[in-house]
Amino acid sequence: MPPRIRYSTGLPVPTTDGIGHSNFEKQEPAMFGYFLRRVLAAVPVMAVVALFVFLLLRLTPGDPAAIIAGDMATPQQLEKIRTALGLHEPIHIQFLTWVQRLMNGDFGVSLLSNKPVTTLIAQRLEPTISLAILTIILTILISVPMGVLAAWRHGSWIDNIVMSASVLGFSIPVFVTGYILIQIFALNLGFVPVQGFTSISKGIGPFLERAILPALTLSSIYIALIARMTRAAMLDVLGEDYVRTARAKGLDEKAVLFRHALRNAAVPILTVIGTGFALMISGVVVTESVFNIPGLGRLTVDAILARDYPVIQGLILFTSGIYVLINLLIDLSYAFLDPRIRY
């Protein structure tokens, strides 16, 4: 999916003090107010997500109970679902009861396995989280140096290669990347096993052996996105006076690039790592089915095939919540990353 990046954080664009030095000692008391405002701003977003998920089932043409139960349902089953969803109540009461249950951590019960959705999600959490963390580490290790190099040698062949690789990364679907990697590294070269998952508790070696291909697959779009963003942010910063000053006072290029320039380019890069997280969630669903990993993505696919709506609904609420939380943390971290930003 070609991602669209935007600076939509509502933050003031950082202004330069001409020196570009960070000053971590000065913390303003006004920041607490900013923290509180940002945390509160996440509430309506989650409310809209919840409302949307709630209305989706009710607004789909047809009887919600029949939609959930499928074509083969008996009248008894339909009645059971209606009672479980509270469909006999007026719609606003339904919504309030539903939200109240969510607040108490009750996400409903799977129609397929009759287990609580929260239990199902908790069971599948570990593979997905370890895969996600490995992906983010790989992404940052690969894409940030790529972007810095491209900006540093702007217009050169390095730049062209990085930019072409990033367009390719956007355009090749995750599952195609996955199968190409399996074909080359697992089937042809035999470096790693084809599919499956080993928990990190069984040792870091066995975990990496199985997780490295899926993580590379998943990071392909992410790397493309962040390399582009790093390049763009670095290009902006490299034109600043303080970079020239740093060079003029004889600092070596490495220090100029990484200590002065990259640090000042960090805010937009971090923003994109946050917004790109939604891409990764989408990628997880596909990657896990390609590599046969028993995580949240597989849970999603199993739920689709069984039309297990409560599980799908729970997964949407859960992943959207994580997305909002991560972007909230990133917003809050701006204050520490770039002390020039005042609220």
Added chain:
Amino acid sequence: MATSVERRVEPVIRRRILPVVEVRGLGFASILAGICLLVIVLTGIFAPLIAPYDPIQMNPAVRLKPASDTFLLGTDAYGRDLFSRIVYGARISLTVGIGAAIISVAIGLPLGLLAGFFRILDAILMRIMDGLMAIPSILLAIAVVSLAGAGLWTVLVAITIPEIPRVVRLVRSVVLTAREEPYVEAAIAVGSSLPKIMWRHLMPNTLAPLIVQATYICASAILIEAILSFLGAGIGTETPSWGNIMSEGRVYFQLKPSLIFWPGLVLSICILSINLLGDAARDLLDPRLKQRGGLK
């Protein structure tokens, strides 16, 4: 040296909506992309003339045959010609891509114009859009398809919903800057009607960025359709689409990888071409972004 990084030149105010397209300014890559896309579009339109076999007709006698003179790319597990199926698959992908781009612009443009113009509406609408954008688009699409059942229309709706907020945000941001312009003030002063101000004075500003955005939506929609079909939540399996072909090929991957690689290759080329054309359109329409390497 990196010190030669050019300062960004302030853009010349352009009054034309669409600058005259200079073909010479286009890079080799975008011309190649244009040709690839043209070939795919023509293939989709003339699919019945190009495909040597019926893409749906099963023939167990020739299952999983390798590529040969009779079957250009071999056959799948049901003995259907892979080449013919890929040719027909272009129809679904292009329909979904173009359809999603048109529908999301048709809904997002008026919403964005209103949000950019009326403050109260803006606050409400933007909260809704923020919420929609927090839902990962694949999961949202999956939820819609699992509720409403497989089918072209369902898939189209499922793909379009998550794209709308992006269009609304884009249009709104353009309107927010444009409405401070003197010509809008002048239009208000001479008593132009509100719909006229919005349509004649504000809307044209959004066209250039919208065209670029629409190409990205088109690429994204084609990709999501393929993913949905691949996961088994797309258009019904009886219709050949690139995602469906790959989904069925998964089981036989170790036996016959070409069932995944050929549709995957065509899909990648298609998306790549649209993205490159989008980049070219952006460079032509908004030269300011060119140097930054794009903020898609």
